[in-house]
Amino acid sequence: MNRETVISVRNLTKKFGGFTAVDNISFDVGKGEIFGFLGANGAGKTTAMRMLCGLSYPTSGTGTVAGFDITRKAEEIKRHIGYMSQKFSLYDQLTVRENLRLFSTVYGMSDAAIKSKTGEIFAQLGMENMADTLVRDIPVGWKQKLAFSAATMHDPDVVFLDEPTGGVDPVTRRKFWELIYRASSGGMTVFVTTHYLDEAEYCNRVLIMVDGCVRALDTPAALKERFGMQTMDEVFRIVAKDAGRAD
Amino acid sequence: MKSLMENQENAIEVKGLTKLYGKTVALDGISFDVPRGGLFGLIGPDGAGKSTLYRILTTLLRPDAGTAVVGGFDSVRDYRQIRASVGYMPERFSLYPDLTVNENLQFFASLFGVRVADNYDLIAPIFGQLARFPDRKAGALSGGMKQKLALGCALIHRPHILLLDEPTTGVDAVSRSEFWDMLATLKEKSITILVSTSYMDEAQRCDRIALIDRGKILDVNTPAKLSADLGENLYAASATDMYPLLLALRTMPGVKRCYTFGATLHVVAGAGFDARKTVDVLAASGLRDVRLFPVKGDIEDLFIKLAGDE
Numbered sequence: 001m002n003r004e005t006v007i008s009v010r011n012l013t014k015k016f017g018g019f020t021a022v023d024n025i026s027f028d029v030g031k032g033e034i035f036g037f038l039g040a041n042g043a044g045k046t047t048a049m050r051m052l053c054g055l056s057y058p059t060s061g062t063g064t065v066a067g068f069d070i071t072r073k074a075e076e077i078k079r080h081i082g083y084m085s086q087k088f089s090l091y092d093q094l095t096v097r098e099n100l101r102l103f104s105t106v107y108g109m110s111d112a113a114i115k116s117k118t119g120e121i122f123a124q125l126g127m128e129n130m131a132d133t134l135v136r137d138i139p140v141g142w143k144q145k146l147a148f149s150a151a152t153m154h155d156p157d158v159v160f161l162d163e164p165t166g167g168v169d170p171v172t173r174r175k176f177w178e179l180i181y182r183a184s185s186g187g188m189t190v191f192v193t194t195h196y197l198d199e200a201e202y203c204n205r206v207l208i209m210v211d212g213c214v215r216a217l218d219t220p221a222a223l224k225e226r227f228g229m230q231t232m233d234e235v236f237r238i239v240a241k242d243a244g245r246a247d
Numbered sequence: 248m249k250s251l252m253e254n255q256e257n258a259i260e261v262k263g264l265t266k267l268y269g270k271t272v273a274l275d276g277i278s279f280d281v282p283r284g285g286l287f288g289l290i291g292p293d294g295a296g297k298s299t300l301y302r303i304l305t306t307l308l309r310p311d312a313g314t315a316v317v318g319g320f321d322s323v324r325d326y327r328q329i330r331a332s333v334g335y336m337p338e339r340f341s342l343y344p345d346l347t348v349n350e351n352l353q354f355f356a357s358l359f360g361v362r363v364a365d366n367y368d369l370i371a372p373i374f375g376q377l378a379r380f381p382d383r384k385a386g387a388l389s390g391g392m393k394q395k396l397a398l399g400c401a402l403i404h405r406p407h408i409l410l411l412d413e414p415t416t417g418v419d420a421v422s423r424s425e426f427w428d429m430l431a432t433l434k435e436k437s438i439t440i441l442v443s444t445s446y447m448d449e450a451q452r453c454d455r456i457a458l459i460d461r462g463k464i465l466d467v468n469t470p471a472k473l474s475a476d477l478g479e480n481l482y483a484a485s486a487t488d489m490y491p492l493l494l495a496l497r498t499m500p501g502v503k504r505c506y507t508f509g510a511t512l513h514v515v516a517g518a519g520f521d522a523r524k525t526v527d528v529l530a531a532s533g534l535r536d537v538r539l540f541p542v543k544g545d546i547e548d549l550f551i552k553l554a555g556d557e
Contacts, residue, residue, distance in 0.1 A: 040419040041390040086417070140293040167416035169292035169445050170547050171554045174506050181490040195419050196446075201510040202489070220510065231509060233420060233448075240421050 003030025006158055006189045007052065012061035014047050021047040023212035024061065029205075031157075034180060034190045036203030040240045044212040045193050049160055052191070054078050066157040079107070082151035085162035089147035092136035096127065099135055100150055107154035121149045141172040148179050152188065159183065161192040165199065177202055197233040206232065208239045215239050255319045258283040258408050258439035259304065263313035266299050273299040275462035276313060281441055281455075286434050288453030288470075289443040290546070292554055296462040297443045298338055301412045304441070305335045318407050331359065334401035338412040340393050342400060344386025348377060351385050351400055359404035369436070370399040373429050391422035398429070409433065411442040415449065427452050447547040456546070458553055465553045470546055477544040479552060482522060483511040487535040495532060499525050506551060513548060514539070 007029035014022040022044045029035045039045045050056035052065050054074030063070040066080035090099050100121065104114040122128045125145050130138055135146070144164065152159050161180075165173040177199065184190050184204075192203070200206050201220050208216040216223055216239050220232050227235045259281035266274040274296045281287040289297055302308040303315050306326035315322040320329045342351045356363045371378075377395050380388075385396060394414060401409060411430075415423045427449060430440055442453070450456050451470045458465040458473070466473060484505075486492040493512055496505040501520025505512055516522075522539050529537045 040421055041417075163417060167293070167413060167445055169554065170447060170550050172292060174551075177507060178493075181493075185490060195417065195423075197420055198507075198509040202507060224510075236420055237424070240419070243421075 003033060005029070006031045006033075007035075007063070007065050007191065009052070009063040010061055012048065012051060012063055013059050014044075014051060014056065015059045020212055022051070022058075025209070025212075025214045027207060027214060027217055029158075029189055029191065031189055032184050032187045033205065034184045034192065034203045036200045036206040037191060037193045037209070038197075038200060038206060038236060038240075039193075039209035040243050043209040043240075043243065045209055046162065048209070049162060049191070049193070052077075053081060053083055053160055079154075080157050082154070082156040082159035083162070084147050084151035084159070084164055086164060086166040090135045090143060090150060093134065095132050095134055096138065096146060097131045099146065100153065103150040104153055109154055117153050121146075121153065125149065140168065141175060144168065144172065144176050145179060148176070148183075152183060156188070158189040158191060161190065163193050163195065165194060165196060173199070197231070197236050200232040200236070208236065210240055210243050255283060257281060257316075258285070258318060259287075259441060260316040261300075261304075261313070262315075264300070264303065264310050264315055265312040266296075266303065266308065267311050272462050274303075274310070277459070277462070277464045278313075279457050279464055279467050281439060283439055284434065284437050285454045286430060286440045286442070286452070288450050288456035289441060289459060290445075290447075290450050290456050290550065291443070291459035292445075294461070295459045297459060298412055300459075301335070301337070301410055301443070304329075304410055305333060306330055331404070332406055333408045333410055334404070334406035335410045336397050336401045336412060336414050338416070340397060342385045342393070342397055345384060347382045347384055348388070348396055349381040351396060352403060355400040356403045361404050363403065366403055366405045369405055369433075370402050372432060373399055373402075390417055391419070394418060394422075394426065398426075402433070407437075407439065409438050409440045409442075411440065413443050413445065415444060415446060423449070447545070447550065450546045458550065460554055473549055474543070474545050477549050477552065479544055479548065480516040480520070481542050481544045481548060482514040482516060482539050483508065483542040484514050484537070484539045485511045486529070486537045492529065492534055492537070495529055495534065496525075499528065501525075504551070508547070511542075513542070513544070515548075515552070 005028050010026045012022060012025050037045055051058050051070060054070060054077040057071060065077050068076040100118050122131060127142060135143060165176055180190050205219050206223060207214055223235050227238055229235050257280040262278045263276045264274050265276050291297055303310050303322055304317055306322050306329050309323055317329045318332050322329060346354060352363050373395050377392055415426055434440060444450060453470060455469055457467045484492060484496060493505060496502055496514055501517050502514055503517040504515040526537050526539050
């Protein structure tokens with residue numbers, strides 16, 4: 001599939017003292033692609049993702065995200081991406097509406113844009129009746145959908161999702177992935193990490209990191225064929241098994 | 248204490264257990280037994296009441312009605328005995344991040360009045376790599392290591408019953424497998440284990456599982472029996488473009504439910520479903536390489552069925 005390149009990384013490396021967290025990685029991600037970023041705990045995923053988001057300066061190597069250089073245009077990158085993690089997403093002590101207001105203001109959206117986008121999100125998620133409920137009081141499934149909407153309300157080119165479905169039940173996980181599918185079919189690039197390997201099957205392409213290096217990168221179908229396996233779960237176990245880093 | 252335990256057929260007996268938070272019913276009169284020496288799984292969505300149940304079993308909360316008997320002890324009356332005889336790993340990492348690996352272990356040992364050396368044989372297989380970093384602060388450990396340390400601390404007083412609340416959340420597939428291998432080893436040492444999880448592959452590794460949702464137990468049985476009793480007419484579907492396929496299948500006659508399932512979609516067929524006709528219609532709509540074939544369901548399908556659409 002020929003897609004316009006949205007993320008491009010060459011020889012990206014990050015060292016912390018004598019420890020090489022990310023070791024010379026290179027890859028491209030196309031527009032509208034759902035890109036699965038896998039690896040064992042401690043493989044370097046979060047460090048790599050922080051560099052792509054403009055939050056951490058690489059030790060060496062280059063990269064562009066949404067057309068901006070990750071070393072020189074970090075602030076521009078932050079305006080053109082969305083980010084959501086399992087650990088940090090929404091403010092529990094604010095209402096649903098206040099959370100959306102906060103995020104959109106941080107993104108620098110105009111009042112008119114905020115109003116129309118908020119209305120759109122409420123209608124799309126069917127949660128108008130929860131608008132003035134504190135986020136801590138809404139069920140986890142709703143919280144997730146809302147967090148995704150908040151992370152993408154400024155229509156970013158790329159959204160980074162760091163273990164968005166950790167600890168979530170099978171039904172809620174699936175509903176979340178339908179949001180991902182929908183965003184991707186609308187042209188948004190989705191960069192996602194997960195420990196649920198059934199979710200790796202839903203990605204257009206999957207990268208597996210081991211000890212800071214790229215160990216595998218291809219479509220799920222091609223990876224399964226290469227390793228002679230039926231599922232991505234089996235592929236992951238083969239690829240990640242010989243990790244030297246004691247997580 | 249030990250003799251009492253040995254006379255019990257069930258390690259845990261829960262009867263009519265109810266817990267309210269204001270108007271919210273967290274547990275709605277649930278009853279089930281955990282056989283002694285078993286590896287028992289508690290499967291349910293967030294908000295099902297799992298953590299509330301753990302807090303009652305560990306005597307940290309009092310039920311509003313019903314009883315919980317843990318190792319022969321009543322959770323309200325005999326709370327001291329229960330605290331001395333169970334090991335508990337709460338959902339959130341709850342060791343002291345500023346203490347080292349060894350200090351945490353010693354701290355928990357001293358709380359229970361034992362020496363680390365007394366029971367180290369039990370945790371040695373778990374510690375493995377962790378033993379190489381005795382002076383590293385717990386807060387500086389990675390996810391998988393923290394989890395192993397937490398399990399070690401929960402076992403340091405050699406409990407009869409181990410209560411684990413979502414121990415593998417956020418842990419990668421390889422480490423999860425290792426963790427479950429450790430649970431199998433502990434089970435061989437006659438430790439009863441009650442474990443909750445949101446990973447359905449882990450549910451398959453339990454002797455018995457209870458499905459819990461909105462404060463109620465939906466079913467209790469072996470994973471094999473539960474899967475066999477699914478009672479759904481299930482198909483797997485695939486095409487070159489999966490998302491359009493998912494949307495299209497949901498509009499087809501006789502499709503009760505359609506959801507992603509690894510590399511395929513699962514279709515729950517009801518009255519009026521015609522597999523051949525469905526494939527023809529989908530292919531005619533422009534979807535490429537459409538496949539549809541009958542499959543057997545597993546625990547995950549059952550969970551999706553029982554959880555419904557809330």
